[in-house]
Amino acid sequence: MSVFxxxxxxxxxxxxxxxxxxxxAATAVLxxxxxxxxxxxxxxxxxxxxxxxAAYAAHRAASVQQGGQIVTVQLDVTxxxxxxxxxxxxxPGLRAVDILVNNAGGAHGIDRVGDIQExxxxxxxxxxxLGLISLTQLLIKDFKSRNAGHIINLGSIAGREPYAGGSVYCASKAAVRAFTASLLREVVDTPIRVTEIQPGMxxxxxxxxxxxxxxxxxDKVYEGIRPLTAEDIAEEIVWAAARPPHVNIAEVFVLPVNQASATLTFRGGSK
Structure with missing residues (x-):
C-alpha cells in the first residue's frame, strides 16, 4: 500500500x-x-x-485532482x-489548516557544559x-473550534537518550517530547491528533x-553507515497523517538499521 x-x-x-x-522540504513534496x-x-x-x-512538480506528476495550492512565507519561528x-x-482560503508539521530546529556545536556559548x-x-510552542498555540484554538486537526512534532532520539556533547540539544528535544506528550493528554477529549516523530541518524x-x-x-558522522534520508522521515510523517481519523500515531521512533541507540552504531565500512 502507498503511504497515501x-x-x-x-x-x-x-x-x-x-x-x-x-x-x-521532503515532507512538502510528499x-x-x-x-x-x-x-x-x-x-x-x-x-x-x-x-x-519541486512540490508543484510532484503534484502535477501525480495527476491528483485536488490540492496543489502552495504558499511560501519567509518566517523565523523564534x-x-x-x-x-x-x-x-x-x-483566506488556506487559513483553515488541517495538519501542522513543526519541523524547524537544529543543533549548534558539540561543546561540553561550561564551554557552551550562550x-x-x-x-x-x-x-x-519556543518556536514549536508558538506555532502550536497559534493553531490549537482553531483546531478546537473546528473539532479537527493534527499536530506533528519533530523530536529526536536525543529527546529519549542524552549523550555527551549534546546537553542543550538533548534538553531541547526532551522538552519537545514532554510538550507533545502533555498536549496529547490535553486533547484526549477531542478528535485532534498529536504525533511525535523521533528520528535517529x-x-x-x-x-x-x-x-x-x-x-x-x-561527513564523519555518517562514515561507514547508511543513515536515514530526509525522504525516509517524510514518509513516516505523511504515513502518520494519512491514518484513518480515529487512529493516532502517538510516537514514531525510527532508526537506520545499523543504529541501536544515540551512541551505538555498526559501521561496516560503506553506506
Whole structure:
C-alpha cells in the first residue's frame, strides 16, 4: 500500500515549518504528491521557492485532482511578531489548516557544559522549543473550534537518550517530547491528533550546521553507515497523517538499521 490512502490527504492544508531544506522540504513534496495544499515557512526565502517548485512538480506528476495550492512565507519561528502576523500573509482560503508539521530546529556545536556559548543555548531553545510552542498555540484554538486537526512534532532520539556533547540539544528535544506528550493528554477529549516523530541518524544539513560548516567533520558522522534520508522521515510523517481519523500515531521512533541507540552504531565500512 502507498503511504497515501485514497482521499485522506486530498485537499488537506498542511503547514510546515523549516520547509526550505531537509526533512521539511521532503515532507512538502510528499504531501503535494498526495494532493494536499501547502503553507511553507522558513527563514531562507530563495530556498523556500525552490521547494515550492519541486512540490508543484510532484503534484502535477501525480495527476491528483485536488490540492496543489502552495504558499511560501519567509518566517523565523523564534520571532513572536512574525508568528503573530502569519495569517496576514496567507490567503483566506488556506487559513483553515488541517495538519501542522513543526519541523524547524537544529543543533549548534558539540561543546561540553561550561564551554557552551550562550547564543547557541538561546538559538536551540528558541527554535526547537519556543518556536514549536508558538506555532502550536497559534493553531490549537482553531483546531478546537473546528473539532479537527493534527499536530506533528519533530523530536529526536536525543529527546529519549542524552549523550555527551549534546546537553542543550538533548534538553531541547526532551522538552519537545514532554510538550507533545502533555498536549496529547490535553486533547484526549477531542478528535485532534498529536504525533511525535523521533528520528535517529538522518543525513541532511543537520551535522553541517552542528559543526558550523565544517563539511569534513559533518561527513564523519555518517562514515561507514547508511543513515536515514530526509525522504525516509517524510514518509513516516505523511504515513502518520494519512491514518484513518480515529487512529493516532502517538510516537514514531525510527532508526537506520545499523543504529541501536544515540551512541551505538555498526559501521561496516560503506553506506
Amino acid at each position: 490512502t485514497a482521499s485522506r490527504l486530498l485537499g488537506k492544508t498542511v503547514l510546515i515549518t523549516g520547509a526550505s531544506a531537509g526533512i521539511g 504531501f503535494a504528491k498526495g494532493g494536499s495544499n501547502l503553507i511553507l515557512l522558513a527563514r531562507r526565502a530563495d530556498q523556500l521557492e525552490k521547494v515550492a517548485e 520571532d513572536g511578531s512574525q508568528v503573530a502576523a502569519l495569517w496576514s500573509k496567507v490567503p 547564543k547557541d543555548v538561546d538559538t536551540m531553545f528558541a527554535t526547537n522549543v 538522518v543525513e541532511t544539513e543537520f551535522s553541517l550546521v552542528r559543526y558550523r560548516g565544517d563539511k569534513s567533520a559533518a
